[in-house]
Amino acid sequence: MHDRAITIVTYEWVPAFARGFVRDLRVRWAAEEAGVAYSIETTPVRPKAEAHRAIQPFEQVPVLKDGAVTMFESGAILWRLGERSPALMPQEDAARAETMQWLFAALSSVEPLTNGWVLARTVDKDAAQAERAAGRMNPRLAALARVVETRAHIAAGRFTIADILMADVLRVVDSQGGLDAHPALAAYLARQTARPAFRKALDDQMAHWAAADSRRAAG
Amino acid sequence: MHDRAITIVTYEWVPAFARGFVRDLRVRWAAEEAGVAYSIETTPVRPKAEAHRAIQPFEQVPVLKDGAVTMFESGAILWRLGERSPALMPQEDAARAETMQWLFAALSSVEPLTNGWVLARTVDKDAAQAERAAGRMNPRLAALARVVETRAHIAAGRFTIADILMADVLRVVDSQGGLDAHPALAAYLARQTARPAFRKALDDQMAHWAAADSRRAAG
Structure with missing residues (x-):
């Protein structure tokens, strides 16, 4: 069903206390369970970007980009992925x-x-x-x-x-x-x-923050 | 799509401050908008009934009975009615x-x-x-x-x-x-x-509490 990759929007960087709890994790986890390829796009956590507010009025993450559809709310994103992936939601x-x-x-x-x-x-x-x-x-x-x-x-x-x-x-x-x-x-x-899909998703989120730290240290 | 009526479970009676705000209202409203016939079943607000807890572990209302499906959470019930009624949710x-x-x-x-x-x-x-x-x-x-x-x-x-x-x-x-x-x-x-569908739903919920008062006064 998922012949196309999706994009997950998350923050570019967050402070240590939030790492592992940013809600892109829910979508990463679902994508891993369903075998859906995804790429990550980022938006600054502070100050928030006007371009982000235009698609997410509450200035939160995650946002899903899936073909022509851009949407927020992690619950709604999981519903969408669930509708397309029997690994995530039964069909009966x-x-x-x-x-x-x-x-x-x-x-x-x-x-x-x-x-x-x-x-x-x-x-x-x-x-x-x-x-x-x-x-x-x-x-x-x-x-x-x-x-x-x-x-x-x-x-x-x-x-x-x-x-x-x-x-x-x-x-x-x-x-x-x-x-x-x-x-x-x-x-x-x-x-x-x-x-395993949860572990992979969590590891990947934590690697994302580590990479942001490296960029900042190099920058 | 809705060739069958649904049943909405709500409380038999609630105190005055809650009237008009019990969440069966959301489902009544959706049913009115969609032209879905419904009947009301009740469960005591206090003490809660074991039979109710068996289908709603948090002892809340509403519960929807729709054919073979019994479910709770007003958001999920609205999703279900929305899936079946173009008046409630677009299909694109x-x-x-x-x-x-x-x-x-x-x-x-x-x-x-x-x-x-x-x-x-x-x-x-x-x-x-x-x-x-x-x-x-x-x-x-x-x-x-x-x-x-x-x-x-x-x-x-x-x-x-x-x-x-x-x-x-x-x-x-x-x-x-x-x-x-x-x-x-x-x-x-x-x-x-x-x-009009909201007004009808609210009036019907308020009439439900008035009828409960009358039963109690007569009882």
Whole structure:
């Protein structure tokens, strides 16, 4: 289905704390799973470029360029790649519905709660706010843990784009110790990130930042 | 395409502050736009039912029952209805991609910031947290306002499921005065909620709660 290569737009450089967590990773991972060739284009992280804002009003990455289509939102990009690659999304009606359900759940029912907790701890550094955020996040994570306790993947009985998104959402909260109380989620996450396509995508993203450092040092 | 009716699961009753904002509204609205017949099934808001938890691990609504498929997440349900109804989503490749991009943007790039602000004000009642949340939300809303300043709908040059989701996200923040500083967003929201299908969906949801009150008063 993918007779053409795609282009992933990411930042030219980011500070150390963001490396490994920039969301082009989700698209790199999907491309590796599907065997889709891709090239990388970059845009400055700071100051943001007007040309980037023209295609991404929120000045974020990733952006996908796929033939005549240019689009943003990592969830939507995964949907697009999933539609074209059976390696990423099953084609049977009920299995597709379940995949899309969990793709949205990762972004809409899990990430706002986990990010709220991470933000309160690491950016706002507000203990009361962090405690309230934990009180919202932990019941949600416990409910999610009950789901993945009995299944290897989140949707459709197989690896899908929903695992890419759910795992990448969980990576952030795990980096702050937020999965310590949820061993079934830590195990689920470890299953997904053990995949060669994830390792390749992460290595390639980290190599991208290393190359940017080298350019800056040489420049 | 929709030769069969669908079923929307919502709560049997909710307190007054939630009425008009329960997310079955998004699915009712889409069904009205598409001319899809639907029936309502209910589940208790409190305590939650085990049977509901079995299909919705986060104990939320709406749930869609569509033939053999039962699914949750309002964004995924809108995607499913959009795939089947040209009234809700265009069929041309680039226009579909743009619709899906903005569907995800509403849930992933807008709602977490607006809900963070609403939560800080109305639930946590923490002024410092609300101020930080406003500092995150307002630049995002300003960027969104620049987009809709020059277009009647958010995606694809026409009404789509992305307008349903974006408008319903904006309704919540508008109810707290959060669009007062963003007149282009208020105008965008007014355009969407002036649609007869929205009015019908909202009236039907409010009638559902009124009927629940009557049952309780009689019961």
